[in-house]
Amino acid sequence: xxxxxxxxxxxxxxxxxxxxxxxxxxxxxxxxxxxxxxxxxxxxxxxxxxxxxxxxxxxxxxxxxxxxxxxxxxxxxxxxxxxxxxxxxxxxxxxxxxxxxxxxxxxxxxxxxxxxxxxxxxxxxxxxxxxxxxxxxxxxxxxxxxxxxxxxxxxxxxxxxxxxxxxxxxxxxxxxxxxxxxxxxxxxxxx
Amino acid sequence: xxxxxxxxxxxxxxxxxxxxxxxxxxxxxxxxxxxxxxxxxxxxxxxxxxxxxxxxxxxxxxxxxxxxxxxxxxxxxxxxxxxxxxxxxxxxxxxxxxxxxxxxxxxxxxxxxxxxxxxxxxxxxxxxxxxxxxxxxxxxxxxxxxxxxxxxxxxxxxxxxxxxxxxxxxxxxxxxxxx
Numbered sequence: 469x470x471x472x473x474x475x476x477x478x479x480x481x482x483x484x485x486x487x488x489x490x491x492x493x494x495x496x497x498x499x500x501x502x503x504x505x506x507x508x509x510x511x512x513x514x515x516x517x518x519x520x521x522x523x524x525x526x527x528x529x530x531x532x533x534x535x536x537x538x539x540x541x542x543x544x545x546x547x548x549x550x551x552x553x554x555x556x557x558x559x560x561x562x563x564x565x566x567x568x569x570x571x572x573x574x575x576x577x578x579x580x581x582x583x584x585x586x587x588x589x590x591x592x593x594x595x596x597x598x599x600x601x602x603x604x605x606x607x608x609x610x611x612x613x614x615x616x617x618x619x620x621x622x623x624x625x626x627x628x629x630x631x632x633x634x635x636x637x638x639x640x641x642x643x644x645x646x647x648x649x650x651x652x653x654x655x656x657x658x659x
Numbered sequence: 660x661x662x663x664x665x666x667x668x669x670x671x672x673x674x675x676x677x678x679x680x681x682x683x684x685x686x687x688x689x690x691x692x693x694x695x696x697x698x699x700x701x702x703x704x705x706x707x708x709x710x711x712x713x714x715x716x717x718x719x720x721x722x723x724x725x726x727x728x729x730x731x732x733x734x735x736x737x738x739x740x741x742x743x744x745x746x747x748x749x750x751x752x753x754x755x756x757x758x759x760x761x762x763x764x765x766x767x768x769x770x771x772x773x774x775x776x777x778x779x780x781x782x783x784x785x786x787x788x789x790x791x792x793x794x795x796x797x798x799x800x801x802x803x804x805x806x807x808x809x810x811x812x813x814x815x816x817x818x819x820x821x822x823x824x825x826x827x828x829x830x831x832x833x834x835x836x837x838x
Binding site: 509511512514515517518519520521522523524525526527529546548551552555556647650651654 | 753
């Protein structure tokens with residue numbers, strides 16, 4: 469098992485300035501401190517829709533890498549998106565799930581089927597051509613560069629430990645200034 | 660926004676051409692159609708759309724996925740349309756609430772009204788599932804337009820243009836099966 473913050477710090481070293489990143493809930497609060505950047509897409513609502521927003525971005529901006537840092541509880545709410553993404557097959561979409569078996573943002577309750585659910589199995593069955601599971605930070609560090617250099621869609625299950633209570637100011641994710649900054653950054657980057 | 664529509668003059672024998680709607684969709688610069696099949700629009704819209712290359716059809720598993728995809732696309736400057744049934748719209752209310760309304764994004768939805776009686780305004784339908792749609796949209800502050808006769812097709816392009824110009828959602832209610 470990896471610590472999420474350490475895992476995301478490793479990932480951040482391989483994220484380019486032009487990449488768009490969609491971190492979800494607890495990962496979002498870690499990520500925006502690790503990689504504060506206007507191309508973090510933070511306002512994807514609730515109920516697991518981040519991967520769907522990511523597909524829209526991937527279809528609309530095929531020139532950019534789109535990286536989703538999904539939550540396991542979030543993905544369980546939108547499992548159909550695995551099928552939709554695999555069918556649409558955007559080569560620029562990289563779908564990570566931060567898998568700690570916990571609804572960390574909602575009181576630390578376990579996700580259903582916590583000890584049995586197989587996200588890689590879901591992704592393979594849905595048709596993702598590339599599927600990985602990481603639970604060792606050293607191996608993740610060795611492989612993440614190549615994984616992000618290859619064609620998508622890619623799915624990776626990041627086995628992490630729960631980080632416990634965090635201070636969460638949701639205006640950092642859902643405030644209008646966040647969307648305005650993202651829109652401006654994407655438009656500027658289009659020039 | 661068409662709200663509080665009274666019992667207007669409509670004929671059950673009226674008609675609506677799928678080809679006219681598709682022409683308007685294309686004229687509205689829609690590049691992507693996201694859809695879960697809807698029985699009202701299946702033959703007249705979805706089948707023909709599935710046979711063309713533009714707009715690109717993305718089949719989604721559930722309607723709220725489509726709301727998210729449309730949202731992502733909206734930031735890239737690519738226009739999209741979510742083609743669904745009102746049952747799917749009702750199922751996606753939270754996504755529409757959060758993503759379309761509260762984030763103020765141009766989510767354009769074309770919604771077939773399952774079991775709506777031709778010639779009867781949606782609010783006067785005997786079907787509970789039809790009757791409640793417009794009041795719900797009113798409560799959410801979402802613009803909508805009824806598309807039931809061929810003359811209504813002209814509402815589509817201005818409605819979509821307005822949604823993008825104002826960055827807000829719009830719903831186009833398809834009240835009969837397009838031919």
